[in-house]
Every structure is written in structure tokens, then in C-alpha cells.
Amino acid sequence: MSDATERQVNLALYLSSTRTPVSAETIHAEVFGYPAGQDEDTFLRMFERDKKQLRACGLMLEVVDLEGVPGYRLDADASYAGELELSESERTTLRAVAAALASDPGFPFGSDLAIAVAKLGGALREAGGAAASAPGALTDEAPSAQGATAAVLAEAVASRKRVRFGYTNASGEMRDRELEPYGVYFQDGRWYAVGRDTSREETRTFAVRRMRGVEVNSRKPAAPDFEAPSDFSVADHMLLPFQYGPGTVECELRFSAEEAWRAPRLVGGQGTLEMQPAGSALWRVSAASLPRLARWIIENGPGITPVSPPELRETLAEGLRKVVARHGA
Amino acid sequence: MAPKTTAAERTRRLLAILPQLTPGAEIPLASLAASVGATPAELAADITTLSMCGVPPFDPYDLVDVFIDGDTVFVGMALPSLSRPVRLTPAEARALVAALQTAGFAPGDPLLARLATVASAETDTDALVDRIRTAAGTDGLGDVYATIVSAVDEAESVDITYFSASSGTTRTRRIQPLRVFNSRGAWYVQALDVSLAEERTFRLDRMREAIGTGEYFARTAASGPAGEAGFQMSAADGRATVRFDDAAGLEDRDWPGATMTRTADGGAEAQVPYAGTGWLARRVAAAMGGAEVTAPAEMRDAVRTLAGEMLRELYSE
Known part of the structure; x- marks a missing residue:
């Protein structure tokens, strides 16, 4: 007796080889793997599962009327990819990224990444890059657990299903949470989920490493539980360390002309960055904590100076005076 | 024990490799x-299954003509069908986008746009980037990443314009890149710094630009692209003793290589390795009086000097 894989591959090959729609009855008779003596209901259930699996592989079937019964054929436009032109550099890049991340347990989409690159196999043929990457560690804390949980959350985001989990906050208190997850992001080796906390009726960010026992709502799996706000972008929630907390102060900082090239990478998409005629850059950004922003300025310097508000300059100056005093000769 | 592979996973990977099985191909298993x-x-095991698959009437010429001999997969005749690449599913497109974001390929990048053309119609790339982000602030990083991995692959020397956190300066240096790796989302290249004749680790997002020189170097067994990656510091490293007043919120992971000891008064003491005083001076100064280098003297001087210079600059504006 053949196994499910053999039957499903046979079905894919058969549908790919037939130019005209075929009935379920014909498929039952022609495709090796469906038991000959199988009753119709059992066959149809098996056929439905196989169609779903082919869809999960990227093979789309269309159904047409075939003299009063459903006729099935492969939707070639929806299933087959067109020619993908990639430069040598792009091919190498794809190979290198995949080699680094596909087997990294902290990357939630490793198996999907491997299959995606395999599907691009023709476009990537003869490309180098795979050997350029050495094993690394996308996450340094419980990578397998974070990667697996982030994968579950990303699926819940895509299918718009609620999730429940136990969450330990920074004070060590644990309680159950229910979240409508809008997005997932990765920052500094850690995964985070953003969504509506249903008990607090507000959008909040949760660290994946603090979650335990994440469960996706299993009721009506094909029906979404919620709609994310139309203007939601998870990038808006990737805050810098000084942006966490209640209240905000609008601040301006200047990057010197020598250091302005580093500005777009340091600001992480937060605030607005305006290049100045003399080559410097002016950054307008909201801060929840001026002391933490002052620390950020010191840590990421040189060439970053506060412009406004005056309290930011004073906070920075006061902190620096303490440093000098403490490290006196 | 590794989890058992499901039939669904086996089907998926077999269908994914079909386009690679071109007539006459010999592919290392x-x-x-x-x-x-x-x-x-x-x-x-998958290939064995595949060799039994085909189309009606399932004569030998209708089966997938593939077999394994030793460590090589041999392909005979053309596939009976399904030889064209299949579109990426939404999950596969998400994986590619998430992976490429880490390497600096931000939303709107032409490479991501072209990959979207081979994804299924169900894939909403715009919605995808609003829901999944693996990096921010990657301006220009994609070009740097592409140049460095190509150079590793080709054993080509590269001129990098690099911001050194140790010295706080940006200068151009020539490197022979050996291997690339990711740590906590940041990409690094382990390379020979040609002018120093020493192996060092460079962070890609601190490179203003990276330009291939057209000069190629000979790889040795130790410097081949495969092998253990790791952070390399110079031989002139020192260790500083840093006292933290409050250990709350202090994370060991933010002090690579340091030995951290919590003290009874709620503080902590750390032995921190350093190569050049600039980086550590900034880290300690950023505590704004909540941390102190107790030894060595050169490190205390560096912290005091940095804070003093920043104060002068602040009031000279």
C-alpha cells in the first residue's frame, strides 16, 4: 500500500499532466494510491485532504462544471511561477541568508525558508553564498522556545486568531492573557508580539520569552476572530529604549556631518530624520524618558548632540558631571 | 530525539525539489x-518514494526517473510532468521576506518586489511587512551584506569604511572576509584585517560602505569559509573592573565576555574585557554616574576624559 506522500505526489503529477478537467471518479480510478475498493465517501474525504495539502504546497486547483459533476484541473497561472531574473549578487545573497537562518532555531520560519529557496532552485542554480555563512545565534535566550512560539504567533497573526498564554511581567508576576495579535517583530535577539490585550482593551507589546503555554483559539479555525486596525504597522511599535513608558516629550537631536551617515541605522525608523545643508542631520523623535535618551546619546556617540528641549541638555549635562566626579583622579 | 517528519512535510519538500531534477542531473544528496x-x-527515503511516483499508466517511462548511487542523486529522463517552478505560498514568502529583512532588504526593496512576483496570489506583500519585521534602521545594509557575502564566496578582498565603536572613529581598511554570521539579529563578518595582519570581527551595520577590490586571496584550511565563527578581539585586550550601584535591569547579555557578580548591596561588579578604551568608556559613562570603573587607571581616565569632552562640546554649542 502506498503512503500519503506517494499518493499526493502522484495526484500532483497527474493533475499537472492532464490538460482537461477530470472528475473525482476519474482521479479515483487513475491516480495510484487511492484504494480500488474504497467507498466514495471515504475517497472524497481523502481527496479533500490531498487537495488541501497540494494547496499548502502552492498547487492551486480550479473546479469547473463537467457535465453536471465537478471537474478538477490545475490552475496553471495560480500555481506556476514565472521566470525570476536574479543577478549573481542577489542569488548569492539569498543562498547566504537561507544558509544562516534556515537551521537557526531562533528563526521561526526555517522550514518555510528552506522550501522557498528550494522552489527558487532554478533561479539560484550554481549560485554560491551557502558556504559564506557560519552558524550564529539569532536569539541567545532559549532560541528553540522563542522560535517555536514566534512561529505560532505569526500564524495567529496571519489567520487572525486569538491566543492565550501565561505571561510573567518584569516584576516576576505571572497571569493569564488573551491577545488578538496584530504583528510580530524581532529586536536585539528577542521576539515580540503586538496586539490588543482583550482584558485591558488596549494595544500592548509582549516579549515572547516571557510567554508560557501559548494556545491559539481552536474554535472555527477557518474563521478570523478579529480584524487588525487598517493603519496598523508593527514597525511603529519597534521602539527605542527611551520610548517606553507613559507620556512623551518631543525632542530634537543633531548628528554631526561626520556621523550623519550612521543616523538612519541608529534611529531605527523612529521619528523623522532631516538632512541639513551642511551635511548634518536633524532628528525629531518622541521620548518617554529624558534620562534614558541622554544615556542613548552617550552610548551611540560621538557626534550626537541634543538640540531641544533644554531639559534634555540639562539631564545630559548633569549625568556627565556625575561621571566626571566619580572618575576623578 | 528529532521530531518525526510528517507526510505533509515530505510531500512539500518533494514537490519543491522537482524543478531541480533536470534530465541527466547528478546532485550530491x-x-x-x-x-x-x-x-x-x-x-x-523521499527519493525512494519519488522513484515510485508517476502518471498513468505507470509504465517505467511514466515514473520519475530518479535514483541514488552512493552519495549522489541521479536523474534520468525528464519528469513526466510538473517540471516548472511552483509559486511560493504565503508562508514561504513570509519566510523569505523575514530573512531578507535581517540582511537589510527593507520593504520596497526591488529584490523583495521581484520575489513577490513568484508568490501566490494569496500573498499580500504590503500586509506582510506591516505584520512581520525582523529589523529596523537597515538603510544601505543590503548592499553591504551582498558585497560581503559575495566576497567571502569569491575570496575577494574588500575595502570597508568602518565605524569603530572602540575608537569612535570611521576609517577605511582592507579586509579579507572569511565568514559571516548573525548574533542577536546583527550580522558580523570575521575577517583578516590586512593592515594589522590580525583576525577581527566587524559588524556589518557599522560599515558605511563595502567595495570589492578585485584582488583575490588564497584561503587556508583555517581561514576557509566554513568553520567556527566567533568574536575576535585584538591580542592587546585588557580587563576592567566595573562597579554598578544597582543591578536591577542589568543584563549579562549586554556585556559580552564579562564576568558579572551580584553584590549584597544590590549592586554588581563586573570584569569586562576591552580592546581599546572607547567602547567601554561610553558604556560606563552612559550609566550617568550609576557605574564606576575601579581599575585600571587608563580606563578610569578614558571615562573621565570622554565625559569631560562631551560636557565641553555641550556648552560650546
């Missing part, structure tokens, strides 16, 4: 297995 995230043993 290990590389074909790696290309779909399987072990050679798993893929060997």
Missing part, C-alpha cells in the same frame, strides 16, 4: 537534502 532542510537519510 547532502546538498539536495540541505536545500529543503532535511537530513540526507530523510531525503534518501
Whole structure:
């Protein structure tokens, strides 16, 4: 007796080889793997599962009327990819990224990444890059657990299903949470989920490493539980360390002309960055904590100076005076 | 024990490799297995299954003509069908986008746009980037990443314009890149710094630009692209003793290589390795009086000097 894989591959090959729609009855008779003596209901259930699996592989079937019964054929436009032109550099890049991340347990989409690159196999043929990457560690804390949980959350985001989990906050208190997850992001080796906390009726960010026992709502799996706000972008929630907390102060900082090239990478998409005629850059950004922003300025310097508000300059100056005093000769 | 592979996973990877099975191809089993995230043993079992698949009437000419001899997968005749690449599913497109974001390919990048053309119609790339982000602030990083991995692959020397956190300066240096790795989302290249004749580790997002020189170097066994990656510091490293007043919120992971001891008064003491005083001076100064270098004297001087210079600059504006 053949196994499910053999039957499903046979079905894919058969549908790919037939130019005209075929009935379920014909498929039952022609495709090796469906038991000959199988009753119709059992066959149809098996056929439905196989169609779903082919869809999960990227093979789309269309159904047409075939003299009063459903006729099935492969939707070639929806299933087959067109020619993908990639430069040598792009091919190498794809190979290198995949080699680094596909087997990294902290990357939630490793198996999907491997299959995606395999599907691009023709476009990537003869490309180098795979050997350029050495094993690394996308996450340094419980990578397998974070990667697996982030994968579950990303699926819940895509299918718009609620999730429940136990969450330990920074004070060590644990309680159950229910979240409508809008997005997932990765920052500094850690995964985070953003969504509506249903008990607090507000959008909040949760660290994946603090979650335990994440469960996706299993009721009506094909029906979404919620709609994310139309203007939601998870990038808006990737805050810098000084942006966490209640209240905000609008601040301006200047990057010197020598250091302005580093500005777009340091600001992480937060605030607005305006290049100045003399080559410097002016950054307008909201801060929840001026002391933490002052620390950020010191840590990421040189060439970053506060412009406004005056309290930011004073906070920075006061902190620096303490440093000098403490490290006196 | 590794989890058992499901039939669904086996079907998926077999259908994914079909376009690679061109007539007459001879493919190393290990590389074909790696290309779909399987072990050679798993893929060997898959190939055996595949060799029994085909189309009606299932004569020998209607089967997938593939077999394994030793460590090589041999393909005979053309596939009976399904030889064209299949579109990426939404999950596969998400994986590619998430992976490429880490390397600096931000939303709107032409490479991501072209990959979207081979994704299924169900894939909403715009919605995808609003829901999944693996990096921010990657301006220009994609070009740097592409240049460095190509240079590793080709054993080509590269001129990098690099911001050194140790010295706080940006200058151009020539490197022979050996291997690239990711740590906590940041990409690094381990390379020979040609002018220093020493191996060092460079962070890609601190490179203003990277330009291939057209000069190629000979790899040695130790400097081949495969091998252990790790952070390399110069031989002139020192260790500083840093006292933290409050250990709350202090994370060991933010002090690489340091030995951290919590003290009874709620503080902490750390032995921190350093190469050049600039980086550590900034880290300690950023505590704004909540941390103190107790030794050595050169490190205390560096912290005091940095804070003093910043104060002068602040009031000279």
C-alpha cells in the first residue's frame, strides 16, 4: 500500500499532466494510491485532504462544471511561477541568508525558508553564498522556545486568531492573557508580539520569552476572530529604549556631518530624520524618558548632540558631571 | 530525539525539489537534502518514494526517473510532468521576506518586489511587512551584506569604511572576509584585517560602505569559509573592573565576555574585557554616574576624559 506522500505526489503529477478537467471518479480510478475498493465517501474525504495539502504546497486547483459533476484541473497561472531574473549578487545573497537562518532555531520560519529557496532552485542554480555563512545565534535566550512560539504567533497573526498564554511581567508576576495579535517583530535577539490585550482593551507589546503555554483559539479555525486596525504597522511599535513608558516629550537631536551617515541605522525608523545643508542631520523623535535618551546619546556617540528641549541638555549635562566626579583622579 | 517528519512535510519538500531534477542531473544528496532542510537519510527515503511516483499508466517511462548511487542523486529522463517552478505560498514568502529583512532588504526593496512576483496570489506583500519585521534602521545594509557575502564566496578582498565603536572613529581598511554570521539579529563578518595582519570581527551595520577590490586571496584550511565563527578581539585586550550601584535591569547579555557578580548591596561588579578604551568608556559613562570603573587607571581616565569632552562640546554649542 502506498503512503500519503506517494499518493499526493502522484495526484500532483497527474493533475499537472492532464490538460482537461477530470472528475473525482476519474482521479479515483487513475491516480495510484487511492484504494480500488474504497467507498466514495471515504475517497472524497481523502481527496479533500490531498487537495488541501497540494494547496499548502502552492498547487492551486480550479473546479469547473463537467457535465453536471465537478471537474478538477490545475490552475496553471495560480500555481506556476514565472521566470525570476536574479543577478549573481542577489542569488548569492539569498543562498547566504537561507544558509544562516534556515537551521537557526531562533528563526521561526526555517522550514518555510528552506522550501522557498528550494522552489527558487532554478533561479539560484550554481549560485554560491551557502558556504559564506557560519552558524550564529539569532536569539541567545532559549532560541528553540522563542522560535517555536514566534512561529505560532505569526500564524495567529496571519489567520487572525486569538491566543492565550501565561505571561510573567518584569516584576516576576505571572497571569493569564488573551491577545488578538496584530504583528510580530524581532529586536536585539528577542521576539515580540503586538496586539490588543482583550482584558485591558488596549494595544500592548509582549516579549515572547516571557510567554508560557501559548494556545491559539481552536474554535472555527477557518474563521478570523478579529480584524487588525487598517493603519496598523508593527514597525511603529519597534521602539527605542527611551520610548517606553507613559507620556512623551518631543525632542530634537543633531548628528554631526561626520556621523550623519550612521543616523538612519541608529534611529531605527523612529521619528523623522532631516538632512541639513551642511551635511548634518536633524532628528525629531518622541521620548518617554529624558534620562534614558541622554544615556542613548552617550552610548551611540560621538557626534550626537541634543538640540531641544533644554531639559534634555540639562539631564545630559548633569549625568556627565556625575561621571566626571566619580572618575576623578 | 528529532521530531518525526510528517507526510505533509515530505510531500512539500518533494514537490519543491522537482524543478531541480533536470534530465541527466547528478546532485550530491547532502546538498539536495540541505536545500529543503532535511537530513540526507530523510531525503534518501523521499527519493525512494519519488522513484515510485508517476502518471498513468505507470509504465517505467511514466515514473520519475530518479535514483541514488552512493552519495549522489541521479536523474534520468525528464519528469513526466510538473517540471516548472511552483509559486511560493504565503508562508514561504513570509519566510523569505523575514530573512531578507535581517540582511537589510527593507520593504520596497526591488529584490523583495521581484520575489513577490513568484508568490501566490494569496500573498499580500504590503500586509506582510506591516505584520512581520525582523529589523529596523537597515538603510544601505543590503548592499553591504551582498558585497560581503559575495566576497567571502569569491575570496575577494574588500575595502570597508568602518565605524569603530572602540575608537569612535570611521576609517577605511582592507579586509579579507572569511565568514559571516548573525548574533542577536546583527550580522558580523570575521575577517583578516590586512593592515594589522590580525583576525577581527566587524559588524556589518557599522560599515558605511563595502567595495570589492578585485584582488583575490588564497584561503587556508583555517581561514576557509566554513568553520567556527566567533568574536575576535585584538591580542592587546585588557580587563576592567566595573562597579554598578544597582543591578536591577542589568543584563549579562549586554556585556559580552564579562564576568558579572551580584553584590549584597544590590549592586554588581563586573570584569569586562576591552580592546581599546572607547567602547567601554561610553558604556560606563552612559550609566550617568550609576557605574564606576575601579581599575585600571587608563580606563578610569578614558571615562573621565570622554565625559569631560562631551560636557565641553555641550556648552560650546
